[in-house]
Amino acid sequence: MAKNKNANVRRNKSHWTRFLRDNILKLGFYFLLCALSFVFLYPFIKMITQSLMTDDDLINITVKWLPSELTWSNYNVAYRRLQFGSYVWNSARVAIVCTLGHVFSCAMTGYAFARYKFRFKGVLFTLVVLTMLVPVQTIIIPQYMQFSNWGWINSEYYLPLAVPTFLGFGLNGGFFIFLFRQFFSGMPYEMEEAARVDGCGPIRTYTHIMLPMSQSSLLVCTVLSLVWHWNDYFEPGVYVTDIFLKMLPNRLPSLYADLNKEQHSMIQVNEIEGIMFNEAMLMAATFLCILPIMVMYLVLQRRFMEGVERSGLTGM
């Protein structure tokens, strides 16, 4: 009897220790993840909280995270200073057109590299990798000269930004070609062969069979391309200098410069044109700049992550 009882207790104890150990491990794991994601979210949280502060809160050192009261007027001022309503359309136009171009051209090129055998394939693919490696800064000077010879600088349709993307270049074009090649080479051959047997031409095979099958990877490339084009400010800063054609990220530097000027004149918070101007407003302006892309990401994020998981990137 006693032996039996003892065994029972021991089993219970071992059960509990295992339970505890598992849960402590799990807790530690979650703690680690929470800490990491806090690091990742830090700039974002900081930006939002600071954008809601009043000028008193900005100076007050006891206010570190939460503003003592929520002030939405910063957003109002930032909206007007940025002229958000008109400039957001410039940004949106460029980002959408360039993304369409990337998806169109890079998917095609990636498909050719994944599925066809032709002469100089190795050389051409090395060139794709090389376009990935060459930084924009190396070729931006001759490109600027080329575009200014063609009269494309400050073009109303953003030709220097949009045309390269339709030909598989532009911002990270080589990277997208590489990604699409990986996606397409992971797909089964049977579908295409069946289509060819049934008398389907190469273009129709591509548009009617391969593209619908690769929706998830198309989505991944769309999201990445949209985000990169929205945030890019180096190339637009060179090619688009007209004040009315500028895009949102290129509007920010002038705001920052204004703030600096005022800080050097030893006045922290100043009134220009009857408008309050401080760091909180700058944060609000920054937040406004990324707000559209943020909303886009929040809407698409589930499907984006699913697309990433389905893409199957192993096996070069």
Add this chain to the structure above:
Amino acid sequence: MSAQKAVKSHGQPTRLSKGLKIVGKAALILLAIASVVFVAYHDWVTALAALLLIYVFVYTDLPRIIGESWIGRVILDPISRFFGELLRPIRWLFGLIGKGLKSVLRFLTWPLRKIGGRMSMQQKRSCEALIFLLPWLVGLCLFFAGPIITSIRLSFSEILKLKGFEMGWVWLDNYQHIFFYDINFVPMFVQTITDTLLNTPICLVFSLVIAVLINRPMRGRGFFRAAFFIPVLLGAGYVMKQMLGMGADGTTITTGIVVPELIANLLGHSLTDFLQGVLDRITVVLWKSGVQIVLFLAGLQGISNSLYEAARVDGATEWEMFWKITLPMISPVILMNLVYTIVAFFTDATNPIIDYIYEMSFTNQQFGYGAAMSWVYFAFALLMCGVSMGVVGRYVFVSGGKE
């Protein structure tokens, strides 16, 4: 219709339970906000609470919930149906145009088809490949090969006349100027190289670890996966530059994560400074590693589950499985990520040298000098990529049986 409904109510959660779930989530949001308000001004608690708030923001699939609730059914559905009706004639018109274009194309490509009939299968296939490659080849000539050649020429010459960009040869003068006369370039260059050499391994190791952690089945997986991508949204652009305080001076808002005071008191001044430096670097690198994590996640998902199952049956631990299965299988992605990371750090907007080149060539109008500097810069980036590809490429595991 009724039969369908009956099946639905049997198998799937009812509308009531779904509604309750939404109410529960809303209560959680309220609780989070209440806790934020209640414990304001206590640092870590507020941080955690803010985290919770954003968790709710990201994790709840707002558009789907709205679409499935009564708002979607009563208001949004009829609107979309109305627009669908509006779009019908436009779609019809596009169809008509498409048909017309198709017949014209058929007529125009008749000689091509005639030639195609005489070609061998292989020739035909390469012609088909040419169709798909054509845009890229045109782009290669216009936006890559041309500028590269001009850029090489430009680095050996100077601009004589700005209008029309007339060039005159100066041979090695630009390069001489970079290394012997310019006092800014070499220190910046060295700093950029050391930064890249330090940041790349940190970035790769951390993003691989994070990807492996996130890839496990667990609660709140969606949130964690969404969270690490958010710095990418903040951008490689001006926004992040300001955040890091590298842009215009004086407007720094973040200095990374601070070493806790308790530990700082224990360690002493110099050691704390060192630790702070390491932490700062890691935070900055982490913010820039969103894309790398995405690529690693994609790679991890590509590994077949049967390998892990077989290993588990044979009694392998998680640790062994990581080193013997995950790492070899993911090695091609590591190589790709390595190259991407090196290039990303080299062309990063927070790099002082890039600003310098930009300023020299566009503000000072010394295009030739700028081109020479960017070639020195690029040559080194290429060298680093080549070396790392050569070294890491040797260890890349290529699964057999392909090609």
